[in-house]
Amino acid sequence: MNILSIAGSDPSGGAGIQADLKAIAANGGYGMAVITALTAQNTRGVSGVQAISGDFVTAQLEAISADVRVDAVKIGMLANQEIINAVAAWLDTVDAPVVLDPVMVATSGDRLLEDAAALRPLLDRAAVITPNIIELAALLGTEPAGEWAGVLEQAQRLAQEHDVLVLAKGGHLAGEDCPDALVSTSEVLAEFSAPRVATKNTHGTGCTLSSAIATRFAATGDWAQALEEAKSYLHRAIAGADALQVGGGHGPVNHFVDFFGAGDPMDAWWEDIAGLRAGIDDLEFIVQLADGSLDRAKFDYYLAQDALYLQHYAQVLAQASTLAPELDSQRFWAKGAGEILEGELQLHRSHLVEGQANPSATTLNYVNHLHASNASYGELIAAILPCYWLYQDIGNRLAAANHEAHPYNDWLATYADPGFDEATAQAKDMVRQAYRLADPAQRERMRAAFIRSSEHELAFFAQAHGSE
Numbered sequence: 001m002n003i004l005s006i007a008g009s010d011p012s013g014g015a016g017i018q019a020d021l022k023a024i025a026a027n028g029g030y031g032m033a034v035i036t037a038l039t040a041q042n043t044r045g046v047s048g049v050q051a052i053s054g055d056f057v058t059a060q061l062e063a064i065s066a067d068v069r070v071d072a073v074k075i076g077m078l079a080n081q082e083i084i085n086a087v088a089a090w091l092d093t094v095d096a097p098v099v100l101d102p103v104m105v106a107t108s109g110d111r112l113l114e115d116a117a118a119l120r121p122l123l124d125r126a127a128v129i130t131p132n133i134i135e136l137a138a139l140l141g142t143e144p145a146g147e148w149a150g151v152l153e154q155a156q157r158l159a160q161e162h163d164v165l166v167l168a169k170g171g172h173l174a175g176e177d178c179p180d181a182l183v184s185t186s187e188v189l190a191e192f193s194a195p196r197v198a199t200k201n202t203h204g205t206g207c208t209l210s211s212a213i214a215t216r217f218a219a220t221g222d223w224a225q226a227l228e229e230a231k232s233y234l235h236r237a238i239a240g241a242d243a244l245q246v247g248g249g250h251g252p253v254n255h256f257v258d259f260f261g262a263g264d265p266m267d268a269w270w271e272d273i274a275g276l277r278a279g280i281d282d283l284e285f286i287v288q289l290a291d292g293s294l295d296r297a298k299f300d301y302y303l304a305q306d307a308l309y310l311q312h313y314a315q316v317l318a319q320a321s322t323l324a325p326e327l328d329s330q331r332f333w334a335k336g337a338g339e340i341l342e343g344e345l346q347l348h349r350s351h352l353v354e355g356q357a358n359p360s361a362t363t364l365n366y367v368n369h370l371h372a373s374n375a376s377y378g379e380l381i382a383a384i385l386p387c388y389w390l391y392q393d394i395g396n397r398l399a400a401a402n403h404e405a406h407p408y409n410d411w412l413a414t415y416a417d418p419g420f421d422e423a424t425a426q427a428k429d430m431v432r433q434a435y436r437l438a439d440p441a442q443r444e445r446m447r448a449a450f451i452r453s454s455e456h457e458l459a460f461f462a463q464a465h466g467s468e
């Protein structure tokens with residue numbers, strides 16, 4: 001799909017044609033750009049504007065339509081009446097759907113259009129207009145609405161005046177959510193809301209959203225679907241904005257967040273296993289271990305399986321050390337393996353009555369999964385992580401339930417080791433580092449390995465009660 005942006009240049013890359021081309025590409029379109037004006041701007045503000053002559057804007061537009069099929073047009077900054085006239089005249093010669101972002105002021109507050117009224121003739125030519133609250137009021141010649149219902153009412157009025165769809169944007173309202181609604185002359189066609197992201201890096205959100213809508217409409221032929229997809233994309237890009245470090249003012253959104261990620265998958269992975277975590281908390285084994293009512297034979301069974309498990313776990317950590325890309329991580333995993341063999345296994349043995357049990361099917365399944373996750377370092381340590389992280393998480397709660405007279409007092413006391421919190425934090429950092437270097441397919445394999453290990457953790461804790 002060939003998407004044309006007609007807009008101004010932002011040399012800092014966060015808004016204008018630079019943002020448009022990134023958003024178009026990130027949404028699967030082929031981006032083209034006719035430049036209406038050069039701005040001198042950065043994340044702090046606009047220090048200069050140099051408009052292109054109307055004739056040369058026409059020359060650019062004609063060069064494109066003489067050669068390339070245009071599937072959708074997004075219009076941004078137009079600077080002055082001469083350019084508006086040039087664009088309006090060219091639009092009369094083409095048939096592509098138009099998304100018009102009536103850019104008047106930058107996020108920084110600087111003016112980017114001489115006169116709001118000049119835009120009016122273009123509004124009739126657009127399929128969708130995407131004004132923010134201030135632009136919406138300016139186009140109607142009225143005061144900005146203070147709440148969402150008022151914004152919707154104004155959007156419907158503008159839709160009626162120009163027989164277009166109006167995207168009402170609630171981003172400038174205070175509130176925990178950022179609602180957007182597609183409003184026709186008679187009704188709200190679709191409304192999508194996203195949680196407000198706590199960031200000052202929102203430079204170019206309007207440019208990005210309108211370009212994404214134009215691109216997704218060209219792909220789907222459905223405005224409501226295009227808005228839904230574009231809104232969801234924009235939310236991810238805003239959520240990933242702080243991972244970029246561009247300028248000291250309002251920084252740009254992270255246009256390619258879906259390709260290179262925001263860098264830290266930990267919160268999302270933890271959320272992915274929320275159900276498994278709740279499942280572990282509810283297990284009879286965990287509940288009874290906490291309140292002390294756990295049958296000693298079941299505890300011994302668990303301990304014997306855990307000892308068998310830990311021997312393999314130490315092997316897997318040693319292999320992670322072998323695969324580790326640099327010295328720090330090599331040392332970390334080797335140290336972990338050593339500590340298990342010297343410390344934890346001894347502790348288990350001291351609790352075990354006598355003899356060695358055979359590994360259960362549950363235990364074997366888990367260790368087989370760990371051993372089989374060695375196709376890459378990233379996958380292996382993602383598979384290793386749940387044992388650290390879940391043990392630390394559950395352990396903190398179990399340690400809190402401990403007291404002098406608790407039948408499993410000495411065992412629960414081992415969960416209170418601050419050294420284990422530190423080791424878990426380090427293991428998470430190792431996984432973060434590997435994730436940062438991984439491509440999308442590898443990242444997905446890492447996530448899958450993490451989730452699978454978490455499933456095995458649940459089964460492992462459940463096995464003493466035969467309810468895995």
Ligand SMILES: Nc1ncnc2c1ncn2[C@@H]1O[C@H](COP(=O)(O)OP(=O)(O)OP(=O)(O)O)[C@@H](O)[C@H]1O
Nearest residue numbers: 107132169171172178195196197202204205206207
């Ligand atoms: N902090 C935020 N968290 C989530 N979404 C946001 C946030 N800030 C803005 N948005 C969303 O960004 C989109 C653009 O909204 P806004 O009303 O700010 O447009 P704009 O003023 O035209 O943008 P620009 O800053 O590029 O001029 C809307 O979908 C809005 O909900």
Ligand SMILES: Cc1ncc(CO)c(N)n1
Nearest residue numbers: 008009010015016077106
């Ligand atoms: C060139 C340009 N277009 C649009 C905006 C609106 O954010 C901006 N700041 N700069």
